[in-house]
Amino acid sequence: MDNHVSLAFWAALEWSNLFYAFFGTFVGIAVGAMPGLSSVMGLTIVLPFTFTIDGTGGFFMLLGVFCGAIYGGSITAILINTPGTANSAATCLDGYPMAKRGEAGRALSLSTLASTVGGLFSAFLLLWTSPLLARIATNFASPEYFALAVFGLSIVARVSSDSILKSLIAAAFGLFLATVGLDLFSGHPRFTFGTVYLMGGVAMVPLLIGMYAFAQGLTSAEESGRGVLPPSQHKITGILPRWDDLKAISGTLLRSSLIGSIIGAIPGTGGDIASWVAYNEAKRWSKRPEKFGTGVPEGVAAPEAGNNAVSGGALIPLLTLGIPGDAGTAVMLGAFMMHGIVPGPLLFRDHTVEVYTIIFGLFLANIFMCLLGYAGLRLFAKIPSIPMPTLLPIVFIFCFIGAFALNNNVDDIYFMIVTGVVGYALIKLGFSAPPLILGLILGGIVENNLTRSLVLSNGSLAIFFTRPISCVLMLIALSTLFVPAIRFAVKQFRRQPPAAKAA
Amino acid sequence: MKRIGCALALAAALVLAAGWAPSLDYPRSPVSIIVPYGAGGGTDLIGRALADTVKGSFPRGIAVENRLGGGGSVGMSYGQNARPDGNIITNITVELVTLPHTGTGGDISHEKFIPLIMFNSTYSAVTVQKSSPHNTLKDLLTAAKTDPIQVGNSGIGAIWHLAAASLEQAAGVEFIHVPFDGAAPAITSLLGGHIDAVTVSYAEVVSQVDAGELKVLAVLAPQRLPVAPDIPTATELGYNVSVGSWRGFGVPLNTPPEIVAWLEKTFTDGVNSPGFVKFMKDTKNDIELLSSAEYAKRLARDYEMFGKLINDLGLSK
Structure with a gap:
């Protein structure tokens, strides 16, 4: 066994493998940073190349794209308040305010560090604890998925500080959007208005581009036209994170990495959910939760460590069970099959060296991601200094290209524009996009797994509380929802006696 | 002289016709294969493997796209209503002839597809x-x-x-x-x-x-599977049940016949290629190859057969 591991280690360090990992990571970061170009698209673009590469080099390229794209999404999230992929939507919350203050370099530096730590942490878990985490994957049944999604929804109560009522309205609207399309249990079309376009449900990527990039572009154009927006001044003092920031985020990094790895190991849940949960937990355990949303280092580090930790976690069900948890790992499953490797319970026995080489490849991809991130940091950080009249047309062009490139479907562009206008209206009315996005991501999981759980339990709701994992998740969800209210009530109660005395 | 001239002209025309006439302007754009099921399932993997074996014939690329939901009707509906230019190929499955009977198929119908080839059958x-x-x-x-x-x-x-x-x-x-x-x-x-x-x-x-x-x-097969000869069939055990699925490719009705013919040939070659045969063997799938014409008959026959089964089971709309 040890012999296999050291063989794999040296195989991973071959020059060709280093090159493929580097190239893949580069492509991944570029693809991730463009709103609309997703990691799946990057993976499918490089997939044909990987078939022509002998040995494990092709997987190194795929792993590079996989990790790089998750990280790349944070760059635009921080700089122009537009997540490059759904994974980085939570990074906007604190990353953009920090960049707006003129600290784009600091935010990018934090997100690069957090992404690397998250990725490496999950690679270590993949190396040492795969069998254990694989068991978590099979222990997750419909009640657990439902409870996890309910917990995810309860985060709405925390992520948006302005108006809880407006957040709930936005989340409900997101849930409503998630019901569009054919129903899994009866096959009936819902809210499709007779169109084929809506049969498969609301298209996520055009919606993200519209809600974030297009709507943000409209707002910036308006402010810039009125001359409200001062030209941003960005000073980059150093590209490495500051010592006090490191101290502030160390606990957050570990917690978020663990959360991301576990959520990644559950098939069907990915970086988008992990980043929100990590953000929420960072806020829950913070000594200054009220500062979240104003540009605190933990707020940038938590979602980025969380979503990059998904990379190692997601490989666990793929390698140990042969089950891809998302579209990205499904592409990798295809690549395995093409190389005559069938992932599944026998993979570690039949292809020991290849599997360990691939795991070491994940380490390499994360290291290259770190190097490329810091090397490009000064360049990226200049983007907000580009004058609005130059930057905005570029952003709008990318909105159109990104929406179209997804499926080469013009309807996606129209849909993107519609959601962009809706997003603009929401901003003007004081609603925020995150609760809506959360509702949309989680709505399908909530509904399908609620119905399936009730089929399994013969209609009894007790199923959500008699199973340990599901029960714990439900309790956390309830506490997330009610603890702020209880705390508020207690505060009021404590305040009363002195007031009564004074009277 | 005039005759010779005519003959020459005719000969030239024949040479031209033989050499260049089927100048097929396809595939000019990237081609998508719509898989109506989740990535990583059986349909998806075989579709991807076949797409990979023929990728040399598609200079602008051939990619698999998963459009799931509604037990397969979302993807197939998208595929049958696509523009009939051969750029959207649909991985059709047996649900094409079952869902219309259960009333859960939306607008899908085997009559809205031209089947290209069937390449796989499998049983429960x-x-x-x-x-x-x-x-x-x-x-x-x-x-x-x-x-x-x-x-x-x-x-x-x-x-x-x-x-x-x-x-x-x-x-x-x-x-x-x-x-x-x-x-x-x-x-x-x-x-x-x-x-x-x-x-x-x-x-x-x-x-x-x-x-x-x-x-x-x-x-639940008519006879024991070649890939698993030790496993009994339900029929042997006294339960006369045989329910299976097949997988194939189809394009929307009105797709030009020359494109259909080209795709049928390209994919038939792909199915017979050593790489695909090995893939199917490694992943324990059986190959069952039907031509476009045979497949069309099979679709009509299965449509009738499942209509009766679904009606008997009380699942029809």
């Missing part, structure tokens, strides 16, 4: 956990008479739900049917012991069977 395998107390099909069906047995499938009205339902009918028992979004999550749920059995295809459970996690009690 009644599968339980290795540690399950049920060691034979009879054990499971006897237990179902007294206890609730939860059987996972890949969507209501989908083929593996029909398989479980027709087994119910033949054995005179009732299962609790649990629908999932594709076969992979149903298998994961069985591995975790959250359901009692699945009736998905043999190919989809084989790696877990080899690893000793799951066991197959019987296959």
Whole structure:
């Protein structure tokens, strides 16, 4: 066994493998940073190349794209308040305010560090604890998925500080959007208005581009036209994170990495959910939760460590069970099959060296991601200094290209524009996009797994509380929802006696 | 002289016709194969493997796109209503002739497709956990008479739900049917012991069977599967049930015949290529190749057959 591991280690360090990992990571970061170009698209673009590469080099390229794209999404999230992929939507919350203050370099530096730590942490878990985490994957049944999604929804109560009522309205609207399309249990079309376009449900990527990039572009154009927006001044003092920031985020990094790895190991849940949960937990355990949303280092580090930790976690069900948890790992499953490797319970026995080489490849991809991130940091950080009249047309062009490139479907562009206008209206009315996005991501999981759980339990709701994992998740969800209210009530109660005395 | 001139002109025309006439302007754009099921399931993997073997014939690329939902009707509806220019090829499956009968197929119809080729057939395998107390099909069906047995499938009205339902009918028992979004999550749920059995295809459970996690009690096939000669058929065990699925490619009606012919030939070559044959063997899938014309007859025949089955089962709309 040890012999296999050291063989794999040296195989991973071959020059060709280093090159493929580097190239893949580069492509991944570029693809991730463009709103609309997703990691799946990057993976499918490089997939044909990987078939022509002998040995494990092709997987190194795929792993590079996989990790790089998750990280790349944070760059635009921080700089122009537009997540490059759904994974980085939570990074906007604190990353953009920090960049707006003129600290784009600091935010990018934090997100690069957090992404690397998250990725490496999950690679270590993949190396040492795969069998254990694989068991978590099979222990997750419909009640657990439902409870996890309910917990995810309860985060709405925390992520948006302005108006809880407006957040709930936005989340409900997101849930409503998630019901569009054919129903899994009866096959009936819902809210499709007779169109084929809506049969498969609301298209996520055009919606993200519209809600974030297009709507943000409209707002910036308006402010810039009125001359409200001062030209941003960005000073980059150093590209490495500051010592006090490191101290502030160390606990957050570990917690978020663990959360991301576990959520990644559950098939069907990915970086988008992990980043929100990590953000929420960072806020829950913070000594200054009220500062979240104003540009605190933990707020940038938590979602980025969380979503990059998904990379190692997601490989666990793929390698140990042969089950891809998302579209990205499904592409990798295809690549395995093409190389005559069938992932599944026998993979570690039949292809020991290849599997360990691939795991070491994940380490390499994360290291290259770190190097490329810091090397490009000064360049990226200049983007907000580009004058609005130059930057905005570029952003709008990318909105159109990104929406179209997804499926080469013009309807996606129209849909993107519609959601962009809706997003603009929401901003003007004081609603925020995150609760809506959360509702949309989680709505399908909530509904399908609620119905399936009730089929399994013969209609009894007790199923959500008699199973340990599901029960714990439900309790956390309830506490997330009610603890702020209880705390508020207690505060009021404590305040009363002195007031009564004074009277 | 005039005659010679005519003859020359005719000859030249013939040469031109032979050499350049079928100057097919296809494929000019990237081509998509719509897989109406989740990535990583049986349909998806075979579709991807076949797309990969023919990628040399598509200079602008050929990519697999998963459009899931509605037990397969979302993807197939998208595919049949696409522009008939050959740029959208649909991985059609048996649901094309089952869902219209259950009334859950939206607007899908086998008459709106021109079938290109069929390349695979597969049959339901009644599968339980290795540690399950049920060691034979009879054990499971006897237990179902007294206890609730939860059987996972890949969507209501989908083929593996029909398989479980027709087994119910033949054995005179009732299962609790649990629908999932594709076969992979149903298998994961069985591995975790959250359901009692699945009736998905043999190919989809084989790696877990080899690893000793799951066991197959019987296959619902007309005869034993070439890839699994030790597993009995339900018919041998006294339950006359045979429900299977096939996979193939189709393009929208009105696609130009020369494009259809080109695609049929390209994919037939792909199916016969050593790489694809090896892939199918490695992943324990059977190849069953039908030409466009044969496939069209099969579609019509199966449409009738499933119509009767679904009606008998009381699942029709």
